[in-house]
Amino acid sequence: MHKPVLLHEVIAILDPREGDFVIDGTLGGGGHAREIIKHIGKRGMFLGVDKDHEAIARFKDYSALPKSSFFMEQSNYAYIPGILKKNNMPKADGLIIDLGFSSYQIDDPKRGFSFHSDGPLDMRYGNSGMTTEEIINTFSEEKLIDIISRYGEERFSRRIARAIMESRKDRRITRTFELADIIKHAYPSRFRHGRIHPATKTFQAIRIAVNQELENLEKLLSSLPDIVNSGGRVAVISFHSLEDRMVKRSFKELTSSGKAEILTKKPIVPRREEVEGNPKSRSAKLRGIRFI
Numbered sequence: 001m002h003k004p005v006l007l008h009e010v011i012a013i014l015d016p017r018e019g020d021f022v023i024d025g026t027l028g029g030g031g032h033a034r035e036i037i038k039h040i041g042k043r044g045m046f047l048g049v050d051k052d053h054e055a056i057a058r059f060k061d062y063s064a065l066p067k068s069s070f071f072m073e074q075s076n077y078a079y080i081p082g083i084l085k086k087n088n089m090p091k092a093d094g095l096i097i098d099l100g101f102s103s104y105q106i107d108d109p110k111r112g113f114s115f116h117s118d119g120p121l122d123m124r125y126g127n128s129g130m131t132t133e134e135i136i137n138t139f140s141e142e143k144l145i146d147i148i149s150r151y152g153e154e155r156f157s158r159r160i161a162r163a164i165m166e167s168r169k170d171r172r173i174t175r176t177f178e179l180a181d182i183i184k185h186a187y188p189s190r191f192r193h194g195r196i197h198p199a200t201k202t203f204q205a206i207r208i209a210v211n212q213e214l215e216n217l218e219k220l221l222s223s224l225p226d227i228v229n230s231g232g233r234v235a236v237i238s239f240h241s242l243e244d245r246m247v248k249r250s251f252k253e254l255t256s257s258g259k260a261e262i263l264t265k266k267p268i269v270p271r272r273e274e275v276e277g278n279p280k281s282r283s284a285k286l287r288g289i290r291f292i
């Protein structure tokens, strides 16, 4: 069962009212979306965006709103300004962005997000762009080190990149188990059996690279004034310190230029009970602003 992260806190920040237009840029399992739709009611308008066809297909028949005010778009959230323009939609009263992957994506071995089950090396949220397999088998050693150390903050990035280069000399690396095994054996033996699996940070790093997650977030943050109207609110949940830093910096710029006010002095993090019930929420950080 998919549990939306920081649900009550997101609703408190967005404060969706009867008749509002709200955009969910990362629809996923629709957990936040369902709650938002309850608040905006039948007179409200909703746009759900996700790169993943499956997220859109699952939610498109959700019937709590009339068809004329319920919109779904399989797209990158970085393209929301274009989606609004194309469909002659107004700026929104609220925007939620809940970064990263959905539980149904990581639980499906065919998507290649997890090293706990064997699957093809894919990890794309959508169906375009480079896969993990292409990155792992074609990028230079320096580039792999850079990705693994920067996005994964992995101390053994050099050893891991070297091991990947050695393995791919023999044959193309194509499966999640294969890659996880290469990473595990690249770790010094005394670190191989720690609390977290040696492949954790590298898989996270490659996922970020495959989906150009930081580039997309940067595009979205710089176009917020084109998406949200005055009085409108934005909530962003991030799971990585690099993302949270970008959100913090961008919100600060918007407030110091007088365009918005901060709703969260410090990022909101899940309570202990939430983390116990949903370990994935552990590293979540929620920030919010309101446009003036």
Ligand SMILES: C[S@@+](CC[C@H](N)C(=O)[O-])C[C@H]1O[C@@H](n2cnc3c(N)ncnc32)[C@H](O)[C@@H]1O
Binding pocket: 002, 003, 004, 005, 025, 026, 027, 028, 029, 030, 031, 032, 033, 049, 050, 051, 052, 055, 075, 076, 077, 078, 098, 099, 100, 101, 102, 125, 126, 211, 216
């Ligand atoms: C953490 S989940 C969202 C969960 C959702 N809030 C819920 O309550 O069910 C993140 C979703 O964002 C999507 N996603 C990631 N990057 C995206 C991007 N650049 N554009 C659109 N969707 C993206 C993923 O496909 C995934 O479904």
